[in-house]
Amino acid sequence: MATAIRHASLGTSAGLPVTPDTAMRVAAVYACVRLISGAVANLPMDVKRRVDENTREDMSGSDLWSVLRRKPNGWQTPSQFKRMLQAHVLLRGNAYAxxxxxxxxxxxLNPLNPDRMDVSQNDALELKYTYQRRDGRRVVMSADEVMHLVGLTLDGITGVSAITYARETIGLSMAQERHGSTTFKNSARPSAVLKHPGQIGPEALANLRASLDAYRSGGDREGQALILEEGMDLSPISMTSEDAQWIESRKFSRTDIAMFFGVPPHMIGDTEKSTSWGSGIEQQSIGFVTYTLEDHLTTWEETANRDLVSADDVFVRFNRKALVRGDIKTRWxxxxxxxxxxVYSPDMVLALEDENPRSDGKGGVFYDPPNTSGGKEGRADEPKETPPD
Structure with a gap:
């Protein structure tokens, strides 16, 4: 194992190396990681005990509940902890605690730097984790000492990062960013040929280049006319960024990056296509929760139940009801x-909304379902009909 932090520096055809850190400087990558990590971080994790086949008991206040809902370690909040580990999964393919x-x-639960971790499996199929501390000392840990979140995996031991397979797309986006920055730094002026009827010396050529660079740098000279002397003529020879469809190519890169992370383009700001409006956006959002976010939530739940829970009747589960906290119409x-x-009594609904029970004491009533035989006979709150004379 290497003695220094391992960063996956992957060369690209665009000529720029792609690492998890440099990839985060691309707006589309940052938006995808922020979106998925934030969704996982904001969902609370519940600890429950299975009493019987149909009954579940909330274990709020237990040690594991306190770690997952109150204080995972000495310096992080639960949302910080989950957001950090989820970002590790997205950018490195693995997360360790x-x-x-x-x-x-x-x-x-103490988070570990995934770039300092080495995972191996012996002939007995037991996993061994070797972690390099900041002082360079290596610490060997067994599988029951590490909570290991694995993304998409090809060997069943460690996950692969989206950065590994999206490096060409991300590298292209980085190159486009650099090209755009250089273009606008030079006031987006095209390259040109200056024609002189005669011949100029080295000193005059140097002065001409310096004056042109100052003119192209923008600032106070922006919008002013270029004055040519001694009969010189200027002829543009290159296309502008719009002519080269630079902006359009950036849109394709942004959409490809969103595809690698499983995020609908409209959720990172790409809403220009007509099919993304109306019911299309709603269906894409549902697809994001079903096919992308649910995958990460299941990974967290199964890993927590494997590594943190010892009793067979206890399990950890995300409270997915929080997904509609921002949609009051759907929630109500x-x-x-x-x-x-x-299914719910009024007091149960009030509890889900963090409100106190009804003051009249009638909030614990479960109403009979409508359109069922004898439905109104069991309703204690409805008056009975008086038979006719």
Whole structure:
């Protein structure tokens, strides 16, 4: 194993090396990583116990619940911890956290730099984790000491990063960024040929080049006319950025990067295509939750249940109801249906909205489903009809 931090520096046809750090300087990559990591970070993780086949008990206040919901370690909040590890998965393909136990109970999760970790498997199929600390010392840990989140994997041991396979697209985007910066630094003026009827000396040529560079650098000279002396003539010979469809090529790169991360283009600001408007955006957002975000949530849940939970009747699960916290219409439509069909009581709905129970004490009533036989007979809150004379 290398004795220094390993950065996957991958050369590209565009001539620029791509690493997780340089890739984050590309706007589309940063937006995709921020979007997915933020969604995972904002969803709370619940710890529950399976009482029987149909009953689940909330284990809020347990040691593991406190680690996942209150304080994963001595310096991070739960959202910081989850956002960091999810970013590691997206950019490196793996995320690691040291599991700190006391008397068999998980009391802390310390994140580890994935560039300092080396994973190997022996003939007995046991995993060994060798971590290089900041002082250069190597620490060997067993599988039960490490929480290991694995992204897309080809060997079943470590994950592969999207940066590895998207490096050509990201490298092209980086080259386009550099080209655009250089172009606008020179006031977006095209290259040109200056024609002189005679011949000028080296000193005059140097002065001419200096004056042209100062003119092209923009600033106070922006918009002023170029004055040519001694009968010189200027002839542009190169295409502008628009003529070369530079902006259009950047759009293609942005869409390709979003595809690698499984993010709908409109979620990173690419909403120019007509098919992305109206119901198209809604369906793409649903697809993002179903096919991209759910994949990462399942990885977290299964890893936590494997590495952090020792009892067979205890499990960790994300509270996916928080996904609709920003959509009040969808949230309350679901509440109304749950009340109508007797799934929730009013007090349960109030609890989900962080509100106190009803003050009249009638919030614990479960309403009978509509259009069922004898539905109104069991309703204690409705008056019974008086038979006719």
């Amino acid at each position: 040291q599991i700190v136990r006391s008397r068999g109970r998980v009391v802390a 439509d679901a509440y109304v249906k749950a009340l109508q069909w007797g």
